[in-house]
Amino acid sequence: MKISRRNLMFTASLAALAKLGGLIRPASAQTPETSANPATGSGRPYVPVTTLNGRALPFVMKDGVKEFHLIAEEIDHEFAPGSKAKCWGYNGSTPGPTIEAVEGDRVRILVTNKLPEHTSVHWHGILLPSGMDGVGGLSQPDILPGETYAYEFTLRQHGTHMYHPHADEMTQMAVGMMGMFIIHPKNGEPEPIDRDFVILLHNWALHPGTYRPDPSIMTEFDLWTFNSKVFPSIDAMVVKTGQRVRIRLGNLSMWNHPIHLHGHQFLVTGSDGGRWPKALWRPEVTEIVGVGQTRDIEFVATPGDWAFHCHMSHHTMNAMGHGIPNTLGVDQSNVETQIRSMLPGYMAMGENGMAIHQVHTDAGHMKGPENTLAMMTGQGPFGKLEMGGMFTVVKVRDQVAADYRDPGWYANPPGTVARRIGAAGTPEPAMKMYMKMDMKMDPNMPMNHGG
Numbered sequence: 001m002k003i004s005r006r007n008l009m010f011t012a013s014l015a016a017l018a019k020l021g022g023l024i025r026p027a028s029a030q031t032p033e034t035s036a037n038p039a040t041g042s043g044r045p046y047v048p049v050t051t052l053n054g055r056a057l058p059f060v061m062k063d064g065v066k067e068f069h070l071i072a073e074e075i076d077h078e079f080a081p082g083s084k085a086k087c088w089g090y091n092g093s094t095p096g097p098t099i100e101a102v103e104g105d106r107v108r109i110l111v112t113n114k115l116p117e118h119t120s121v122h123w124h125g126i127l128l129p130s131g132m133d134g135v136g137g138l139s140q141p142d143i144l145p146g147e148t149y150a151y152e153f154t155l156r157q158h159g160t161h162m163y164h165p166h167a168d169e170m171t172q173m174a175v176g177m178m179g180m181f182i183i184h185p186k187n188g189e190p191e192p193i194d195r196d197f198v199i200l201l202h203n204w205a206l207h208p209g210t211y212r213p214d215p216s217i218m219t220e221f222d223l224w225t226f227n228s229k230v231f232p233s234i235d236a237m238v239v240k241t242g243q244r245v246r247i248r249l250g251n252l253s254m255w256n257h258p259i260h261l262h263g264h265q266f267l268v269t270g271s272d273g274g275r276w277p278k279a280l281w282r283p284e285v286t287e288i289v290g291v292g293q294t295r296d297i298e299f300v301a302t303p304g305d306w307a308f309h310c311h312m313s314h315h316t317m318n319a320m321g322h323g324i325p326n327t328l329g330v331d332q333s334n335v336e337t338q339i340r341s342m343l344p345g346y347m348a349m350g351e352n353g354m355a356i357h358q359v360h361t362d363a364g365h366m367k368g369p370e371n372t373l374a375m376m377t378g379q380g381p382f383g384k385l386e387m388g389g390m391f392t393v394v395k396v397r398d399q400v401a402a403d404y405r406d407p408g409w410y411a412n413p414p415g416t417v418a419r420r421i422g423a424a425g426t427p428e429p430a431m432k433m434y435m436k437m438d439m440k441m442d443p444n445m446p447m448n449h450g451g
């Protein structure tokens, strides 16, 4: 385990800040949280993880035990501007803050229930006494509204783990109750990690015009999230060229997600079963993270803007209709005229593809139902990204700011961008309108406009 002078000084300055009123991380920056408790300076050191769009759960040391406090409660959550919901989470957020500790630590986790129904917390994948496993009715009585329970155990392993309720589980997880539990190895990493990201995968059924995720849905989900955010509100992962990056993925959604990184071959190096022996590491470009599983992937960063997303293409979309007629290749001009006589402003779409939907929603002519996001969205340096859901960008630069703030778009070296050869083509008729809209393309526009 390497502790640099810079990290120590950073911890010290955080301790000073903490006294001024708590740890507050600027939304756009990705400076890792302190690796030791800022209040007491105690706790064994580790290289902290970065929870995208999230934060770590602070702890206090009491008689050699790391004490955390989770508060289960209803919260107001925003998936991206234009989509809000009453969710349930921990300490004001979904997912709850990431719990970080070191193999060998004894931890005490207080859980206060401020929900309108009973709950419990299951420490998913963690080796512990049966009575600490958090299954309501099996390993403990339920935690009733207003009660606080204490869980206490010694961490005998390391790896990427999760926590979630095991009481009215279908409902409580469907509305956002989950978090990550990272246990760092006591003997350090086989390969030192420079940037260590944490992403929890989830899905939601937030029907158009409603403000409560529907817990009864099994397959027709309409929001696919990294840490309960959808693109374009998912932070970019900002990395310096040559850094060794680990992305820890957990999946508490109801689908499997083949997670794909562009521009690199990564190694799959671990799971809920801890850090795998090096002989088991395997190179991939897409790794399926199954329901209830975690996976760690690692790579050495190459400069560029590299897409990072689920490869189920419906999972890189936001809310969209299902079971609608297929209009691909259908000339609707005649029927459009007829419908307009009854429904002024009606626009037939979909003859040449679905990308036109983003054009209309970006332009504001096709206002969707209340509290619903456009199916596809986002602007890049060359135009529409036509993405949503489980999509973000790994931004690798030779120089990055000390707080890893978003550096804007990649400046491609001359001669390394795909280019048109020959005559200009003809945009699809619907796209001509888009080109006339004169949308501002600021090369430094941050990808995430909110959250």
Ligand SMILES: [Cu+2]
Residues within 6 Å of the ligand: 224, 255, 256, 257, 258, 310, 311, 312, 315, 390
């Ligand atoms: Cu997926």
